[in-house]
Amino acid sequence: MTLERETIPFDVLFVGAGPACLAGAIRLKQLADEKSMELEIAVIEKGSEVGAHAVSGAIFDPCALQALMPDFLEKGFPFEAVVRGDALYYLTADKAIAAPILPRYLHNQGFYVVSLSRLSRWMGALAEEAGINVFCGFAGKEVLYSEDGTRVIGVRTGDKGLDKDGLPKANFEPGADLTANVTVFGEGARGSLYPDVARRMRLEDHRMPQVYETGIKEVIELPETGAFPSDGPNVMHFLGYPLGPFRAGGGFLYDMGENRIGIGYLTALGYEDARIDPYGMFLRFKSHPFIRSRISSGKVIEQGARTVSVGGFHTIPKLVMNGGLIVGASAGIHDVLGLKGIHAAMYSGIWAAEAIFQALQSGDTSEAGLSAYPKVFETSKLHAAIFEGRNTTAALAKTNPVRYLFLGAQYVTGGKGLRDPMWLHADAETLKPISEAEQAPGDPSAQPDGVWMVDKLTGVYLSRTHHREDQPSHLIIHDSKLCITTCLERYGNPCTRFCPGQVYEYHEHPETGAREIKLNPSNCLHCKTCDIKDPFGNITWTCPEGGEGPEYRMV
CATH class of the missing domain: 3.50.50.60 (FAD/NAD(P)-binding domain)
Structure with a gap:
């Protein structure tokens, strides 16, 4: 037609x-x-x-x-807080070690904390x-x-107005x-x-291939005491736990005024361990004693997820x-x-x-x-x-102590470092077979309670995500057989973990043994992680019907 x-x-x-x-x-x-x-x-x-x-x-x-x-201030520029000062911490499993020197590019005093949505x-x-x-x-x-x-x-x-099979409806x-x-x-x-x-x-x-981080952010409403002292830094960045010293990513706590705090965690998608779940990393970050002490009296009021281009x-x-x-x-x-x-x-x-x-x-x-x-x-x-910063992401991709040698050399040489340029590898190419992955220890404190720690589906709810159920799926799996054979055997279906909205679920029929990847496109947060990280390029993200997806207000 x-x-x-x-x-x-x-x-x-x-x-x-x-x-x-x-x-x-x-x-x-x-x-x-x-x-x-x-x-x-x-x-x-x-x-x-x-x-x-x-x-x-x-x-x-x-x-x-x-x-x-x-005259942007006179025009009603919406900001959440003015940055009073910055702090950088390295997290071990139970401690937060403050950086003695703040890198020059993390001096944000006088800048603004904003909600990108607002x-x-x-x-x-x-x-x-x-x-x-x-x-x-x-x-x-x-x-x-x-x-x-x-x-x-x-x-x-x-x-607009197509049914599940892509055929026109009355509207x-x-x-x-x-x-x-x-x-x-x-x-x-x-x-x-x-x-x-x-x-x-x-x-x-x-050009080198673009690489990404998946970030999960929440706005948490706190009691009147708040999370930051009135005379100290109200912007904090974190490295280390739970990703550890040799995986790229990190977290943040930002003052958002009115007894609210912005908290987030970003996991670089160049990771090798097929068992990694960026949302799980976010929960483990929140459960760290230093972070938990500042947020556990609060309540999550909005959540969102998005990828960030960090190739440089x-x-x-x-x-x-x-x-x-x-x-x-x-x-x-x-x-x-x-x-x-x-x-x-x-x-x-x-x-x-x-x-x-x-x-x-x-x-x-x-x-x-x-x-x-x-x-x-x-x-x-x-x-x-x-x-x-041209070589920073490539240095952070190193999975051994040499990464810090590269980063230190870059800091004192204006970015040149020990090798210029340093090559990047596409995120879809970095996964190792699941048989080679190290099973990360669980964190019993990283358990959702539905208030200050919420699970994926509650996060989807708090993002106000909505999609009409009877429309063609905007998430295209090109070869479903590949999912339940090669991908399952080699990588254990990483889509079931790297998606922060629980869009992909593995099912095995208890009687027949039939296996499938079930799609829940209505949960999709439009973060694009699946389109980026799938090791076979078997998933393509396309736009759903216009007007659908998250309805962010504060993140």
């Missing part, structure tokens, strides 16, 4: 309503207004509203926002007030190209073709449209192509050393907008016409900061 799709033209289309695209759309509108130039600017967002899918353990450097709107919602409202078209509940499902395939010309949104609505002179892709880490664009436009030639400088793709640009976390633009990405994403959006405006004025929206964007990035302080 050939569908008749509406075609809606815009001058510029931003895909994703995160900080990168919203900053870009606002900056582009500012430039157009200054020159009295009429531009049709659109932002599409797969969530039901701006911010619904935004989650981050967020320390926010306001430098990019101040450049975008110097920040995105605020920016979305400002964009709409400026006259920008913000369309929520519209998932980009397919990139549109010119007939010769050399140019991006827009995005097709997903159909069926076909997706629309949104065309544009320039399309900006800012879908966040592991965007669903980005892989096709990268492959078609060869954006990753001569050598993984950043080519940023421009004919008719298109890549911004923010989709491009891996992230300050790995400073553990901050929001200001970096916003800068990328701002610089992209300025390049787009020049290109529209000249009438040249080719790769060459948009090249001002990467040129500005390459001469920026942000680029210098990202370049300094």
Whole structure:
């Protein structure tokens, strides 16, 4: 059946309503207004509203926002707390050892603790007030190209009202073709449209593979006493337990004001042990005596999960192509050393907008016409900061004491270290057979009680995740037989552990012995871990019907 799709033209289309695209759309509108130039600017967002899918353990450097709107405080900038000071701890199984010296890139005093969800919602409202078209509940499902395939010309949104078999229901609505002179892709880490664009436009030639961490974050409501002394640091970062000294990842505690605390744990997905469960690591982190003493009197009121692009400088793709640009976390633009990405994403959006405006004025929206964007990035302080951390993730991937030799050398040499560059391996390639894995000792204190420690399904509930049950699964297992043969035998179905939403479950029929991987796509938190870590590339994450997924408010 050939569908008749509406075609809606815009001058510029931003895909994703995160900080990168919203900053870009606002900056582009500012430039157009200054020159009295009429531009049709659109932002599409797969969530039901701006911010619904935004989650981050967020320390926010306001430098990019101040450049975008110097009066951001007067405009009601939503922040949770001002950073009074920072602390860094190494956790053993029962102790917290304070770092005697705080690395220079973790000095956050005067910055803000923010909820990325609230920040995105605020920016979305400002964009709409400026006259920008913000369309929520519209998932980009397919990139549109010119007939010769050399140019991006827009995005097709997903159909709505399909049943489980993909057939139209009575309320069926076909997706629309949104065309544009320039399309900006800012879908966040592991965007669903980005892989096709990268492959078609060869954006990753001569780049290292992107690598990721899966982060789980909660907001915990505490009694009036709070978790931080009024005169001490209110931002804490943690290394060590439970991942130990030779696995990458770590945790944080952030003051979020009003007797609330943001707590999170990130597990680098380059791990080798097939038994690792990032959510289990999060619970064990919470159960550590130092952490437990600060949070166990509280109650979890919201939870979320998302992957973070942490590959750094050598993984950043080519940023421009004919008719298109890549911004923010989709491009891996992230300050790995400073553990901050929001200001970096916003800068990328701002610089992209300025390049787009020049290109529209000249009438040249080719790769060459948009090249001002990467040129500005390459001469920026942000680029210098990202370049300094170019080998950090590769050093952290070392699973023996030599990692600290590499890190120390990098710290004193501005990032060069003992080997430059150090190669990264894709996260899907690092698992060892489960027969070689070391069984990690259990932690009897890491047991959910439904209040300050919740299980995966309660976490899904607290994320307000919802998906219509009678629609095609947006999680595609390409070869189900592979799951119950090779993957089960070699790796013990790691999807049943690495998914923080318990989407994948192994079942064996007690009488017949028939085995299967059962899918629960309605639990999906849109974190993309499965698409990244599956060792066979057998799982593909696609967008469900627009407007579905988490409904974050505070994380």
